[in-house]
Structures are given as structure tokens and as C-alpha cells.
Amino acid sequence: MARFFVSEKEMEKDKIILCEEQGKHAKVLRLKEGEEVILSDTVGNEAVCVVDALQGENLYLSVKERRKSLTEPKVKVKVYMALPKADKFEHVVMKATELGASEIITFPTSRSIVKMDEKKLDGKLSRFRKIALSAAEQSGRGIVPEVRYINSYKEALLSAKESDKAILFYENEKSLTLKKTIENNDFKTVSIITGPEGGLDKREVEEAVSLGIEVCTLGSRILRCETAPLCALSAIMYQTGEF
């Protein structure tokens, strides 16, 4: 079933008109009178709607049923990924949204090859958020994950620490598995932290440990920086009963 995100205010109405980009999309999908679509308010509420008409690029809808989103994971996973080169972060924003992340955060580290140009930050974040919105619509999410930049490694760790569990993945950690850390399912929120292309610095890992963050392995193969968060996210969704 086609899905569209609308504002919370728009969702209050009983008759809703989608136009512009969403109207164009409805036209591409060739939606027909009587078909059902789902509107979501980006914060977990849905409305099942019936198509009254598609005129040009305007889609006229009537709300049939209101409900909580049925597709949001039971556990909220926040993905903290050290700022990588080029389009790798965009890739992770798209895939982590599909896989069910609740928030996606990037931050600088000592070995980050790229520096975030703070003048361009707003433009970049706006692009990342569009990618998250589009991936959320296509995968049928009930929310759009927030995408943020935190301009200090320490602040990123402190923010991650606010979850019930905070786990950092480090290629030199050999013994503590993710499984040992999460198999009790004793958390409702979890933050996962991964490094940049060159890996995290030893001192950065020690800093995380000193804040009470757990350090785990993702196995004996070396994962690329864009693979690690998606692998960990998939495993956590599996462990917490999503599939």
C-alpha cells in the first residue's frame, strides 16, 4: 500500500489533499478511486485513507481509520557513525532508516578524513533528512528518523550514553561479543557507535570506556565503516524479536 508522510496538523483533518511532490508521486503510482493509502504523521500515528479522486497532480483522500503505526520496532536504536568520506553517510542514512533506526547521528573523530564545513551544515543536514524521509516512506516506517550532527566526539559519547545501553564497536576488541552484551534484552533504547575509515583511536575507545560505554567486536572480519553500523543494527533488530 502506498504511504505518504504529512504534518501532524494535516493529519487532524478528515479530508486531506496531497499536491506538489506527493501529488506527482501519486500520479506515477496511478492511484485510483477507491484504493487505500496510508498517511503517517512522522511521529508514529497513521491514517488509512481512501482515494476520492486523483485530478492532475492533486490526490483527494478521505480518512477511514486512525491507528498507531504497526511497523515501528519495539526497541529504539540510535546509530552514531563517525563522519565518513563522500556519500557513505548518505548510504547509511538510507539503509539504517529501512532497517528501523530511530535516530542517525554523525560526529568528528581524530582520524576522520573529512571535516564537516559548519557553513554547509544546514544544507547537508537538509539533504540527509530528505534521504531519511524518502527511505522511511518506501520502507513503510511510522516515523522519520532524526538525522543530526554533533560537533564533538565527547558530546556524541555523552549523548549516546543517555540510552539504556551504549555500545561501541572496535576492531581490536576480540572477546566481548554483541550477543553477550544484549542477549538479556534488558533495554528499551540502545545506542551503537562506530568509527571512521581508519578506525577509532585507542584513546577515543578508552574515553568511551571511562564513560561506561561497552566495547564489542563485530567478528573477526574487518568491516568497512559503512558496513559496520548496518550489520550491528540488523543483529539488534533480530535479537529484539523484529524478525
Next chain:
Amino acid sequence: MARFFVSEKEMEKDKIILCEEQGKHAKVLRLKEGEEVILSDTVGNEAVCVVDALQGENLYLSVKERRKSLTEPKVKVKVYMALPKADKFEHVVMKATELGASEIITFPTSRSIVKMDEKKLDGKLSRFRKIALSAAEQSGRGIVPEVRYINSYKEALLSAKESDKAILFYENEKSLTLKKTIENNDFKTVSIITGPEGGLDKREVEEAVSLGIEVCTLGSRILRCETAPLCALSAIMYQTGEF
């Protein structure tokens, strides 16, 4: 530690010279006399070597220790992915290699948008295999996963069935989770099967069921065709104790 794949025959020697592409790579890595590198024969045997010299683009090595690869997963996972559009299969070959797949196979389905041009097959397979080789080197695999094309859906299912377990992921399956299917860890080899962009046809799923293949969900969110196999592979590696 830098890793290179060499032939089984080459591995038998006690003094080994790497040249051409591998010599160039050694130069880029600025390998120095006395440093250690690992050679692997692509079928699970390794040799820890010491650099005797790097002259131009020739790397002179002495074998110090021979051993079985330490990085291969305990369970062999074969990834069967319906032929997708464009470069999505290349992406999956790269990522599935990193994540530990033992073999990666593509095949046609009724809704596959792309048809494999059999005249171009050899060229394409050779390209896919180069990607697997390079990803295997970078991630420290002990083998290079085989990449194959099977030119019939039925044959692909029969091939998948040869594993101890064969699982097909279908977005309309709502109840049987992957966890229920694999939590007993009663398998040494497992095949995972995923559909193309438009999903598998209902009859194709029934055909798999009739062959005894289990049909599972990957959760209530709709994953793209290139995300599904990597998500399932990550979860299986997690379940079987890799991390």
C-alpha cells in the same frame, strides 16, 4: 596486517615474490623490511610472512608460519539473490563478502527487470569475482566466496536446498521469524534466498515451499532487494556466534 591472496601452488614455496597489481599495492601500503603480511590461498590456508625487501613494485617475502585461516565463519552461508537492476548485485557481492558469505549466487525470476545476457555472462562473472576478491582481501577473509549465475529459478532452489537449511524471505510472510527457524543452531550450512525489486511471485514462493524451503519474514518494514540479503546474513552471523 596487510593481506594478499596467492594460488595454492605459490603458497607451497618458502620464498614468495609478489609483483604486478599486488606489488603496486604493497608499494602504496609502504611495506617495510621486517614487517609481517599474511598470504592466503583462497581456500582457507594462510602463511604469515616477513617482508625481506620491497624493490620497485616487487615484494620479497619469507614464510614464517603456516596455519588455517582464523577468520572464516563456523557456518557457511550461501546468498541466493534474484538478479537485480544495475549495480545492486555488485554492491551485494562486496558487502556479503565482507560479512562472511561462503558463496553468492544470482538467478532469474518472473519479475526480474533485468535479463542476464548470456553472451556477456563470462565478462560479468569475471567482474563480480574481482569485486569478491578485493573485498575478501580487505576484510581479511580466508577464502574468496564463489560468485555464480544459475539460469533457472527452479535450479537455484534445488541448489539452495543442498544446504542443511534453506530459507526464503518473503514480505507477505508475517508469522514465521528467522529467529524461530535458526535459533537451534542445528545446521552447518544455510542458504538464504531473496527476491528482485518487485518481490517474488506468489507461485514462486509456493514452488519453494513445495521443495521444503522455509519461508520467513525479515520484519514489518519493507527492505529493498539489496538490503534484505545483507540484513539476513548479518543476523545469521550474529545467531551463530560470530559476534
